[in-house]
Amino acid sequence: MEYGYPKGHVFYRKLARTYPLVTHGDGIYLYDENGKRYIDGSGGAIVVNVGHGQKEILQKMTEQMGQVAYVHGTQFTTKAVEEYAEALGEILPSGLEKIYFLSGGSEAVEAAVKLARQFYLESGQSQRWRVIARWHSYHGNTLGALSLTGRIGMRRPYLPLLIDFPHFAPPYCYRCPFGSTYPKCELECAKALENVIQMEGPETISGVILEPIMGATVGAVVPPDEYFPLIQEICNRYGILCIDDEIMTGMGRTGRWFAVDHWNAVPDIMILGKGMSGGYFPLSAVITRNDLVDRLKEKTGGFVHGHTFSHHSVACAVGLAVLQFIKENHLVDRSRQRGVYLLKRLEELKEYPFVGDVRGKGLMTAIEFVKDQKTKEPFPRSDRFTEKVIDIAFENGLVLYPGTGFVDGMNGDMVMVGPPFVIEEKQIDEIMNILKKTFSKMNFKSPES
Numbered sequence: 001m002e003y004g005y006p007k008g009h010v011f012y013r014k015l016a017r018t019y020p021l022v023t024h025g026d027g028i029y030l031y032d033e034n035g036k037r038y039i040d041g042s043g044g045a046i047v048v049n050v051g052h053g054q055k056e057i058l059q060k061m062t063e064q065m066g067q068v069a070y071v072h073g074t075q076f077t078t079k080a081v082e083e084y085a086e087a088l089g090e091i092l093p094s095g096l097e098k099i100y101f102l103s104g105g106s107e108a109v110e111a112a113v114k115l116a117r118q119f120y121l122e123s124g125q126s127q128r129w130r131v132i133a134r135w136h137s138y139h140g141n142t143l144g145a146l147s148l149t150g151r152i153g154m155r156r157p158y159l160p161l162l163i164d165f166p167h168f169a170p171p172y173c174y175r176c177p178f179g180s181t182y183p184k185c186e187l188e189c190a191k192a193l194e195n196v197i198q199m200e201g202p203e204t205i206s207g208v209i210l211e212p213i214m215g216a217t218v219g220a221v222v223p224p225d226e227y228f229p230l231i232q233e234i235c236n237r238y239g240i241l242c243i244d245d246e247i248m249t250g251m252g253r254t255g256r257w258f259a260v261d262h263w264n265a266v267p268d269i270m271i272l273g274k275g276m277s278g279g280y281f282p283l284s285a286v287i288t289r290n291d292l293v294d295r296l297k298e299k300t301g302g303f304v305h306g307h308t309f310s311h312h313s314v315a316c317a318v319g320l321a322v323l324q325f326i327k328e329n330h331l332v333d334r335s336r337q338r339g340v341y342l343l344k345r346l347e348e349l350k351e352y353p354f355v356g357d358v359r360g361k362g363l364m365t366a367i368e369f370v371k372d373q374k375t376k377e378p379f380p381r382s383d384r385f386t387e388k389v390i391d392i393a394f395e396n397g398l399v400l401y402p403g404t405g406f407v408d409g410m411n412g413d414m415v416m417v418g419p420p421f422v423i424e425e426k427q428i429d430e431i432m433n434i435l436k437k438t439f440s441k442m443n444f445k446s447p448e449s
């Protein structure tokens, strides 16, 4: 059977592609109805962390479903919600104590923007509503979240609908936006934030949102260690909230529970999603300090925000089961150790003339493709280089996660490799074999030939 446009009634995101039908998953593997096996090399969209088919999670989920199907977040709470929040509290950076559960990443990003806004409104600073974000960032696709996202290709069709949120340059050292090199640059990219704040008017800014390690648009860009603390210092100086979008990086993906743990940093607001539930159920959260929520309690008496599926007990039961699974199987350490091995092996790919950079932390890594290794010239978008890599790898049984357009809004090619944390070293070797097989099929003429 073939699935996808124009067959059937489902309208999928990619209209020019047929979709295999997955029948089941097991650990890092997926199987389709024809028995073909795929390595889930990117955990879907860097989501699957504990692996597929974990029976404990299924059991906890069905137990909760058996207790109650649904209660509304303004009417009841459940043990699952309370216990999960308690367990999360134990691993969160100290000072982050209040958790608002939601179901998707974009939803949580928008809730964070509204939380920052309501906090300032109720603190007598009603002019503060704008959030500053970065170019080449990814914060989601709903209109509010897309207004923050710095991915040009996704923004352009919807520009008339977007909110006027300012952007500044990312810490993308491989292609430094300031033409400099670290450490000579003295973190000009972080200091650029101060300039944006001043130009836009500090009294209008409620928050600065950033992915601590940039993901879906530009691919596993790890900033210098001083970067995040410097951004925080600038935020503090202007009384602006630092919003840490850990939707991709959180829950152990980078080898620590949260990416900010690498720098012992504590943001004002943290956002989680993706790996919270390991992909078993839609789940996300906005997390903040007591004093921010206290302010809302003192004034309005509540957060003027909510969704039908906020604080969903089944989602929280899954979240708790995933958290326990990660702890019991020491998967954060595993993500760190396997990440070191994966990155070391990915370095070998630089022997291919079109691999410009490999980068990442823990099991969040990326390979950037270039037309010319020396000049870093990107491929023209019309070559669809990333798409070709993705298709050939898929054919060869490896799922990767693509990103394009991050060099100049149009060009720029990368794939992310971010397998489930349960991966073994020999399975990383399997990924490498398929990557090499795939890359050797790329029809590439080096500029020198």
Ligand SMILES: Cc1ncc(COP(=O)(O)O)c(C=O)c1O
Pocket (backbone or CB within 6 Å): 045, 104, 105, 106, 107, 109, 138, 139, 140, 141, 211, 215, 216, 245, 246, 247, 248, 249, 273, 274
């Ligand atoms: C850092 C970050 N923020 C927000 C989102 C949006 O999450 P969702 O796709 O669940 O809406 C993503 C998704 O890739 C993400 O990586």
